[in-house]
Amino acid sequence: MELSGADILVKALADEGVEFLFGYPGGAALHIYDALYRQDKVKHILARHEQGAGHAADGFARSSGKPGVVLVTSGPGVTNVVTPVATAHMDSIPMVIITAQVSSHLIGDDAFQEVDSIGITRPCVKHNFLVKDVRDLATTIKKAFYVATSGRPGPVVIDIPKDITADKAEYIYPKSINMRSYQPVIEGHPGQIRKAIQVLLSAKRPVIYSGGGIIASNCSDKLRELVRLLGYPCTNTLMGLGAYPATDPLFIGMLGMHGTYEANLTMHECDVMLCLGARFDDRVTGDTNKFSPYAKIIHVDIDPSSISKTISVDIPVVGSVDVILDEMIRQIKKSDRKPDTEALQKWWVQIDGWRKIDCMAYDRNSEIIKPQFVIEKLYEVTQGDAFVSSDVGQHQMFAAQHYKFDKPRRWINSGGLGTMGFGLPAAMGVQFAHPDATVACVTGEGSIQMCLQELSTCKQYDLPLTIVNLNNRYLGMVRQWQEFFYDRRYSNSYMDALPDLVKLAEGYGHIGIKIEEPSDVEGALKEALSDKSRLYFLDFITDQTENVYPMIGAGKGHHEMHLSPRSAGGDEERELA
Numbered sequence: 001m002e003l004s005g006a007d008i009l010v011k012a013l014a015d016e017g018v019e020f021l022f023g024y025p026g027g028a029a030l031h032i033y034d035a036l037y038r039q040d041k042v043k044h045i046l047a048r049h050e051q052g053a054g055h056a057a058d059g060f061a062r063s064s065g066k067p068g069v070v071l072v073t074s075g076p077g078v079t080n081v082v083t084p085v086a087t088a089h090m091d092s093i094p095m096v097i098i099t100a101q102v103s104s105h106l107i108g109d110d111a112f113q114e115v116d117s118i119g120i121t122r123p124c125v126k127h128n129f130l131v132k133d134v135r136d137l138a139t140t141i142k143k144a145f146y147v148a149t150s151g152r153p154g155p156v157v158i159d160i161p162k163d164i165t166a167d168k169a170e171y172i173y174p175k176s177i178n179m180r181s182y183q184p185v186i187e188g189h190p191g192q193i194r195k196a197i198q199v200l201l202s203a204k205r206p207v208i209y210s211g212g213g214i215i216a217s218n219c220s221d222k223l224r225e226l227v228r229l230l231g232y233p234c235t236n237t238l239m240g241l242g243a244y245p246a247t248d249p250l251f252i253g254m255l256g257m258h259g260t261y262e263a264n265l266t267m268h269e270c271d272v273m274l275c276l277g278a279r280f281d282d283r284v285t286g287d288t289n290k291f292s293p294y295a296k297i298i299h300v301d302i303d304p305s306s307i308s309k310t311i312s313v314d315i316p317v318v319g320s321v322d323v324i325l326d327e328m329i330r331q332i333k334k335s336d337r338k339p340d341t342e343a344l345q346k347w348w349v350q351i352d353g354w355r356k357i358d359c360m361a362y363d364r365n366s367e368i369i370k371p372q373f374v375i376e377k378l379y380e381v382t383q384g385d386a387f388v389s390s391d392v393g394q395h396q397m398f399a400a401q402h403y404k405f406d407k408p409r410r411w412i413n414s415g416g417l418g419t420m421g422f423g424l425p426a427a428m429g430v431q432f433a434h435p436d437a438t439v440a441c442v443t444g445e446g447s448i449q450m451c452l453q454e455l456s457t458c459k460q461y462d463l464p465l466t467i468v469n470l471n472n473r474y475l476g477m478v479r480q481w482q483e484f485f486y487d488r489r490y491s492n493s494y495m496d497a498l499p500d501l502v503k504l505a506e507g508y509g510h511i512g513i514k515i516e517e518p519s520d521v522e523g524a525l526k527e528a529l530s531d532k533s534r535l536y537f538l539d540f541i542t543d544q545t546e547n548v549y550p551m552i553g554a555g556k557g558h559h560e561m562h563l564s565p566r567s568a569g570g571d572e573e574r575e576l577a
Contacts, residue, residue: 005134005165006035009098012141014041015173018069020060020432021045022053026073028113029100031165045432045461048453050077052425054084055451058093059429062412063387065218067094067148068429074100074162075113078120083419085155086124090416091239092216094153096144097121103163104132117159126154127182134167142174151184152303153216184302188319188327196274196298196315197331203272204343205294205350206232209255212239212415213277213301219322220244220408223276226329230339233351235263237278239415242405247384252351256284257552258397261359261567262351264550264558267292269350275299277321280311281416290557300324359550360401361566368543369518371395371470374525375402378440378468381525386438387412387430391423391447394476397548399442421450424467428454431463438466438529445471445495455508458535466528467537469501472544480547484562485554505537512537 003011009032013021022045025033036044047053050072057068068088072081078099088095099121102111118130127147129140137160144156200206208230214223220243227234227250234244235255244251253260255267267273273295278284280299285291291311299306299313300321307316317324362372375398378386384404389412390396396413405411412430414422427441448469458465470476478493502512511534515524521540528536549564 001171002168003171004031004035005137005160005167005169006031008134008137008169008171009141009160009165010035010039010042011171012138012173013069014039016141016145018042021069021071022047022057022060022429023071024050024053024073024077026077026100026113028074028102028162029071029077031162032071032098032100044071046457047425048456049451050080051083051421052451052454052457054081054097055087055419055422055425056429056432056454057095058084058088058422059389059412059426060433061088061093061095061429062426063409063430064433065409066433067096067145070095070097072097072099073113074102074117075115078115078117082120082124085121085157087414087417087419087422088155089124089126091414092153092212093155094148095155096148097155097157099157099159100165101130101159101161104161105163107161117157121157124155125157128157128159130159131161131164134164134169137164137169138171138173139177142177143179146177146179147182185304185318186320186323188300188317188324192315192317193324193327193331196300196317197328197335199272199296199298199315200230200274201332201335201337201339203232204340205269205271205347206230206274206344207266207270207272208232208234208274208276209237209267209278210234210240210243210276211237211278213321214240214243215408217277217320217322219325222322222325222329226325226332229329229332231344232339233266233348235259235266237281237284237415238400238413240278241400241411242408245406246404247406252355254400255558256281257286258401258548258550261357261550261561261563262354264552264561265354266351268558270295273297275313276325277301279306279309282310285311286552286557287555290559292558357563357567359563359567361564362546363566366518366543369515369521369540371398371472371540371542371546372402373518374468374470374521374540374542375399375442377522377525378442379403381522381529382438382440386410386440387427387434389413389423389427389430389439389441391443392418392420393444393447394472394480394546394548395442395444395470398470420447423447424451425454427465428457428463431465440466440468440529442468442470444476445469445473445498445501446475448501452504455505455510455535459509462533463535464532465535466525467505467535469537469539470542471501471539472542472546473498474544477548483547484551501537501539510535510537512539514539514541516541
């Protein structure tokens with residue numbers, strides 16, 4: 001039996017195991033929406049903006065490990081979803097984005113609601129397809145899911161003209177796909193792995209530096225096994241939080257611009273570094289000329305283009321990090337050579353000395369709510385077992401620093417692109433993926449307003465999110481940089497004419513609570529998190545002057561951190577070398 005292109009698309013999504021499709025309708029997509037209406041396997045989630053739909057699919061993907069799927073119409077539907085596509089691309093998140101297009105004969109004529117979807121998205125996707133024949137549609141969908149989820153994951157766009165969704169063809173959905181031009185390397189080179197192990201076991205001052213690739217490869221258990229087998233210190237990137245348990249004594253905290261003192265000094269002073277599934281992002285390295293000057297660097301990554309891209313490495317190992325970790329663990333267990341325990345003991349004495357500096361100290365007796373205090377209470381009340389999404393800014397860093405993630409896929413944030421407005425729709429996607437889980441969105445009064453309309457989506461689908469709004473009436477991170485590096489010229493960082501966010505939340509049908517006293521923080525969180533039937537918007541009025549410490553400034557190395565006055569024991573910030 002022949003099916004229309006729209007029916008082929010929807011049936012293929014169902015056969016691919018897609019449960020949720022996040023989207024927003026429009027003229028070019030109406031054949032597809034009609035096909036969705038006539039079936040019940042794929043559930044369509046109506047966002048209130050295409051950006052919200054994209055971030056929701058992203059949050060679904062990050063928390064579940066399954067690809068997030070989006071459907072938007074042509075023209076502005078496509079341009080509105082570009083930011084979520086770029087967000088997913090930067091963080092290697094598997095997504096399939098279906099963009100409706102004007103009819104084939106109108107492409108290039110500046111037709112109503114036409115944009116060059118392929119050209120616009122090409123720089124920020126893993127791949128994109130323009131379907132020109134309905135007979136190719138099912139195979140193209142299979143290819144899109146394969147490309148999005150294999151190798152280094154990423155977003156894939158399928159642009160489908162309206163006439164293709166009306167044309168008919170026989171439905172044959174491939175069980176598997178093989179693309180001659182796309183063959184990701186999975187197995188690492190045996191010689192390189194042996195070389196890496198020799199150097200790793202010879203280390204006097206080692207460190208294991210892991211990123212989002214560990215989470216993408218679902219091999220956190222293997223990372224734990226390797227770290228505990230060797231007894232080496234482990235640090236995570238912002239994207240890798242939860243890949244190694246934050247409460248484990250071998251974990252030295254997040255590294256980078258706002259990483260811990262001990263993690264950054266360990267990176268600076270190490271003699272051997274094993275990098276697993278991370279890309280040496282500029283927020284991690286600081287000044288590349290000062291980065292880990294004494295280290296031999298081993299870099300394991302499935303993407304060969306990431307190796308020696310910003311930091312020259314000594315031993316590259318290209319392949320899937322889970323497969324390579326398996327082999328490394330096997331060879332280390334088999335080897336007669338063991339880590340240098342005497343040198344390692346001295347190294348831990350040094351690291352524990354750095355740990356004694358409370359690099360994230362803040363005023364715990366403040367009469368004004370401190371943002372760090374709110375995050376710590378959130379951690380206590382949820383017992384560290386929540387999914388936490390965040391927007392971008394100071395609140396994001398406070399959440400990363402003070403919520404101890406022991407499990408992967410619990411920390412949902414826009415790392416590479418730094419997308420404000422991400423937090424709320426991403427939390428929606430998480431809640432759809434895990435309907436019985438506790439999901440909190442940590443945001444700020446600047447970020448939350450960028451996708452605030454998704455509170456309507458939350459109401460329609462009865463999503464019991466807890467929104468933790470750290471309201472300091474500033475674009476906090478912008479203000480911090482202006483304070484540190486622009487002689488306190490606060491240009492357009494103050495959020496004047498803020499709405500009453502509690503009343504706004506109530507206007508959308510949710511419960512809003514304003515919290516102004518530190519003594520009320522825990523009670524408000526307990527009330528919100530204990531009610532699994534409603535969304536709570538908690539508006540915490542926080543200290544406007546609080547800064548994120550530690551901080552590595554532009555042009556500085558890991559050993560040149562700005563520390564809080566409370567950490568350094570003085571009245572002013574200082575750099576510690």
